[in-house]
Amino acid sequence: MCSRSSPMSSESPETDRALVARIESRDTDALALLYDRHSARLLGLAQRILGDTGEAEEILQEVFLYVWRAAATFDSSRGPVLAWLLVATRSRAIDRLRSRRPSVRAGGRGQNAALDPASGEDVEADAASREWEARCREAIGQLPQDQRRALELAYFEGLTHQEIAEATSSPLGTVKTRVRLGLMKLRESVRSYRKSEGHGA
Amino acid sequence: MAHNERFEELAALQALGMPLGGEAPDFARHLDEGCPVCEELLADFRLAATTLSVEAPPRRPRPELRGRILASLPGPAAAPAVRPAPVPRTAWWLAAAAAILFVFILWDDARVRRQREELRSQTAQLSGELARAQAETARRDLRVRVLESDDVKVLYLGGKDPQPGARAKVFWSEKAKTGVILAGNLAPLPPGKQYELWVFAEGKPVAAGVFDADSSGRALFESKNLPGLASAQNFAVTIEPRGGVPQPTGPVVLVGTPAA
Numbered sequence: 001m002c003s004r005s006s007p008m009s010s011e012s013p014e015t016d017r018a019l020v021a022r023i024e025s026r027d028t029d030a031l032a033l034l035y036d037r038h039s040a041r042l043l044g045l046a047q048r049i050l051g052d053t054g055e056a057e058e059i060l061q062e063v064f065l066y067v068w069r070a071a072a073t074f075d076s077s078r079g080p081v082l083a084w085l086l087v088a089t090r091s092r093a094i095d096r097l098r099s100r101r102p103s104v105r106a107g108g109r110g111q112n113a114a115l116d117p118a119s120g121e122d123v124e125a126d127a128a129s130r131e132w133e134a135r136c137r138e139a140i141g142q143l144p145q146d147q148r149r150a151l152e153l154a155y156f157e158g159l160t161h162q163e164i165a166e167a168t169s170s171p172l173g174t175v176k177t178r179v180r181l182g183l184m185k186l187r188e189s190v191r192s193y194r195k196s197e198g199h200g201a
Numbered sequence: 202m203a204h205n206e207r208f209e210e211l212a213a214l215q216a217l218g219m220p221l222g223g224e225a226p227d228f229a230r231h232l233d234e235g236c237p238v239c240e241e242l243l244a245d246f247r248l249a250a251t252t253l254s255v256e257a258p259p260r261r262p263r264p265e266l267r268g269r270i271l272a273s274l275p276g277p278a279a280a281p282a283v284r285p286a287p288v289p290r291t292a293w294w295l296a297a298a299a300a301i302l303f304v305f306i307l308w309d310d311a312r313v314r315r316q317r318e319e320l321r322s323q324t325a326q327l328s329g330e331l332a333r334a335q336a337e338t339a340r341r342d343l344r345v346r347v348l349e350s351d352d353v354k355v356l357y358l359g360g361k362d363p364q365p366g367a368r369a370k371v372f373w374s375e376k377a378k379t380g381v382i383l384a385g386n387l388a389p390l391p392p393g394k395q396y397e398l399w400v401f402a403e404g405k406p407v408a409a410g411v412f413d414a415d416s417s418g419r420a421l422f423e424s425k426n427l428p429g430l431a432s433a434q435n436f437a438v439t440i441e442p443r444g445g446v447p448q449p450t451g452p453v454v455l456v457g458t459p460a461a
Contacts, residue, residue: 040259048257079248086251136252155253180213186249
């Protein structure tokens with residue numbers, strides 16, 4: 001996570017946005033700073049999705065090359081920089097995961113021990129970041145188990161709603177509803193947190 | 202198509218990147234028709250989904266990855282290939298047009314230079330005429346303010362060694378408290394020197410101001426608010442350091458011969 005402040009706070013997006021603006025003007029130092037700030041979380045996400053160290057690092061490289069090329073397309077009204085990076089990382093990782101199916105299926109990917117897990121101090125240097133993560137965990141923890149499971153299968157495993165229905169032995173309509181209700185609840189948590197941080201709803 | 206819960210479900214699936222299958226065209230059409238609710242939901246759901254990322258433990262990248270990524274960044278546009286591309290026919294026309302334009306610019310530049318020299322010459326000529334006109338105005342002003350005063354007095358000054366050929370007339374008016382010297386045949390002085398006019402009153406020289414001669418050796422200098430004019434007995438001009446001195450130190454080049 002951002003090592004200086006919450007990714008959903010008013011400070012972090014500004015700071016990260018300033019880096020993105022510098023990257024837009026071809027400032028490699030800014031990209032290095034953004035990398036130092038967020039690479040551990042992005043790599044953790046790619047690693048969780050792909051379960052392979054090499055591929056996760058390739059995704060990380062692709063994402064920062066994308067940031068270098070597409071910094072001008074970043075739209076701060078659609079969320080903070082970290083969210084932009086997470087979406088870019090996840091979508092690339094999911095694409096790669098889907099491209100190698102069915103050889104690797106959900107649940108068949110173990111955690112790769114070759115990478116050192118980053119400590120909390122490495123990636124969350126201030127209380128705001130820890131608070132944001134705690135709020136996220138709390139919001140996820142409050143989800144009904146079936147909604148949480150459906151979202152995790154979609155987010156980390158890249159399963160379609162049909163595949164989730166098969167994996168959970170649930171009707172297709174039910175899976176859709178679970179996904180919608182789960183995201184609605186996470187959305188409310190994000191909104192209330194951003195509101196408390198001064199972003200409004 | 203009016204907004205309904207089904208579209209919200211499709212928005213949730215799309216936000217997670219899940220294929221919509223046969224429902225994709227419906228949802229695309231719904232968005233195209235403009236549904237602010239679904240547009241907002243899509244953006245919010247995408248942001249909300251990122252909260253799930255906290256379940257993935259952060260992983261510290263290998264140190265060398267950072268350098269590899271930074272080294273792989275595309276730099277500025279590469280230089281053209283070693284082998285030049287063939288020049289299209291239109292490029293030859295452009296080159297010919299550029300050459301013609303270049304020749305025209307050279308010719309026009311020479312023409313402008315000539316005009317500039319002519320203007321400079323005319324300016325110098327006009328400046329000379331202006332200076333002469335100003336001098337004439339000054340003389341006319343002199344007549345009005347001094348020479349035509351009913352108490353005007355005149356004294357002729359003659360040259361002394363080292364400028365025996367110098368000549369001058371001094372006009373002064375006690376009412377106007379002004380004295381004017383009109384001199385000729387003055388020698389040019391070094392930059393650090395000036396001519397200084399003196400009024401001799403009660404046998405003592407009083408500084409009346411410094412002046413320069415023009416390139417033809419002439420000078421017209423007006424000394425205003427001049428003290429001691431009522432008791433002025435004589436006038437003289439000396440060569441002094443530029444800016445003048447309170448008491449004469451240099452050689453006398455002009456001196457009056459008061460009437461007996």
